[in-house]
């Protein structure tokens with residue numbers, strides 16, 4: 001039995017797939033097309049009732065949803081991949097802090113940027129809401145830029161935080177803003193994209209090499 005990852009290219013499924021690639025585990029990728037709204041189809045709602053990707057089916061059959069929970073689960077399943085610093089120490093606490101920050105403070109803003117009409121129906125107001133959410137994403141990513149130890153977020157080295165942060169650099173904020181305002185995270189994303197295990201995953205999801 002292997003893992004099955006449900007997701008789309010360029011989506012939050014990137015983080016789960018990149019972590020899977022780092023572990024060396026066997027997995028299948030089941031496409032759930034956001035363009036076709038398949039995340040809201042009954043077949044997928046039976047997997048994740050919140051109608052969002054990614055979702056991961058574990059080899060034993062259980063489903064894990066929520067990108068941060070998937071990353072933590074994979075770090076637990078494959079300790080030899082060292083996706084997190086050792087448990088109980090201050091670096092682990094720091095890892096939890098910034099993982100929770102990205103999942104709780106940044107990811108929800110991305111839904112507003114992508115689907116402002118879910119929150120306010122009227123056209124001009126929806127556009128203003130989208131831009132305001134984009135500003136919040138930028139402000140919050142900037143906090144990670146400041147907190148990052150460099151070259152990775154944690155002093156202890158590469159972790160799932162770097163995969164997660166690299167993904168957020170590819171959404172909502174815009175290339176020019178990214179290159180001007182978050183040079184350390186920009187470089188970190190390029191480092192993540194070049195990791196041997198992740199490089200093919202990055203290319204599939206973001207399709208344009210390091211663009």
Ligand SMILES: N[C@@H](CCC(=O)N[C@@H](CS)C(=O)NCC(=O)O)C(=O)O
Nearest residue numbers: 011012039051052053054066067068
């Ligand atoms: N809290 C969820 C958010 C997942 C999420 O918003 N995924 C996006 C794709 S990146 C999605 O499925 N959007 C489709 C929708 O909201 O209808 C997580 O961390 O996994």
